[in-house]
Amino acid sequence: MKVIVADVLGMCFGVRDALAAIDQVQQPAAVTIHGELVHNEQVLSRLAARGFRQVHEDRRQALPVTDTVLITAHGVSDRERARLASAGKNLIDTTCPLVERAHEAAKKLRDEGYHVLVVGKPGHVEVEGLIEDLPSHDVISSPEDVKKYPHPRLGVVCQTTTQVRHADSIRAAIARKNPSAEIRFVDTICHPTKDHQKALEKMLDQVQAVVVVGGRNSNNTRQLVARCRARGLPAYHVQTAADLQAEWFDDTDTVGLTAGTSTLDETIAQVRQALQEIAHSRAQTALTASS
Numbered sequence: 001m002k003v004i005v006a007d008v009l010g011m012c013f014g015v016r017d018a019l020a021a022i023d024q025v026q027q028p029a030a031v032t033i034h035g036e037l038v039h040n041e042q043v044l045s046r047l048a049a050r051g052f053r054q055v056h057e058d059r060r061q062a063l064p065v066t067d068t069v070l071i072t073a074h075g076v077s078d079r080e081r082a083r084l085a086s087a088g089k090n091l092i093d094t095t096c097p098l099v100e101r102a103h104e105a106a107k108k109l110r111d112e113g114y115h116v117l118v119v120g121k122p123g124h125v126e127v128e129g130l131i132e133d134l135p136s137h138d139v140i141s142s143p144e145d146v147k148k149y150p151h152p153r154l155g156v157v158c159q160t161t162t163q164v165r166h167a168d169s170i171r172a173a174i175a176r177k178n179p180s181a182e183i184r185f186v187d188t189i190c191h192p193t194k195d196h197q198k199a200l201e202k203m204l205d206q207v208q209a210v211v212v213v214g215g216r217n218s219n220n221t222r223q224l225v226a227r228c229r230a231r232g233l234p235a236y237h238v239q240t241a242a243d244l245q246a247e248w249f250d251d252t253d254t255v256g257l258t259a260g261t262s263t264l265d266e267t268i269a270q271v272r273q274a275l276q277e278i279a280h281s282r283a284q285t286a287l288t289a290s291s
């Protein structure tokens with residue numbers, strides 16, 4: 001079995017920067033991480049072992065008990081930042097600049113009088129941060145969610161990790177159902193997400209199955225899995241090399257490997273190594289059977 005590794009995979013600069021910022025924290029026990037720093041369980045376990053307090057994303061309404069609060073790469077609304085600041089909290093802000101760009105785009109549309117449509121996953125922490133500053137908005141997760149909106153001006157932004165072709169289909173549905181509205185689309189999908197998707201597309205014609213490495217709750221990892229399955233290929237979502245099962249690849253001559261934007265380099269290397277060991281073991285078995 002041959003293993004093909006996607007040209008672009010794994011950790012993006014936004015997550016690397018957030019991890020670098022948190023490495024600089026001298027007294028972890030004095031800092032509350034306001035949600036999950038990244039959607040990667042190995043990273044979260046390491047932060048817990050260092051002594052950071054971590055508040056579940058669904059329980060951020062209560063004020064953190066520590067004086068210092070770390071905003072994650074997914075960002076928060078201006079309203080939430082003001083709430084924390086007015087409670088006297090010192091903020092360490094690791095919001096990715098490309099998430100900030102999505103906030104700026106949404107607020108500009110708001111200020112210009114548009115009803116803002118956010119293409120993304122309802123309830124996702126990044127989406128929550130975006131809509132909290134918008135008095136007039138809807139969140140759209142699929143073309144079936146699109147309605148005829150009672151607004152003459154519709155502004156569209158995307159969660160940064162949206163699949164480009166998914167956003168395109170929602171954008172077309174918005175135009176179809178709102179033929180008389182003035183529609184303005186701002187492309188806020190981040191370039192690392194696009195690069196991962198492009199690299200996956202390039203690989204899909206050459207493989208019979210794909211292993212996707214990333215956190216269970218990682219939106220962009222799930223999108224990579226969904227894309228493989230939409231193309232009719234088996235896609236195996238693993239968090240570590242220990243999740244791999246050799247029998248998945250019994251009928252596979254070539255397997256592809258990709259990983260979400262919050263996956264550690266070492267985890268990808270371990271999964272790659274494990275796939276190569278499975279390939280080696282299969283080659284040995286075939287050799288023994290033929291001799």
Ligand code: SF4
Binds near residue numbers: 015190191193220
């Ligand atoms: S996935 Fe994109 S928006 Fe999110 S942290 Fe990485 S670069 Fe930033």
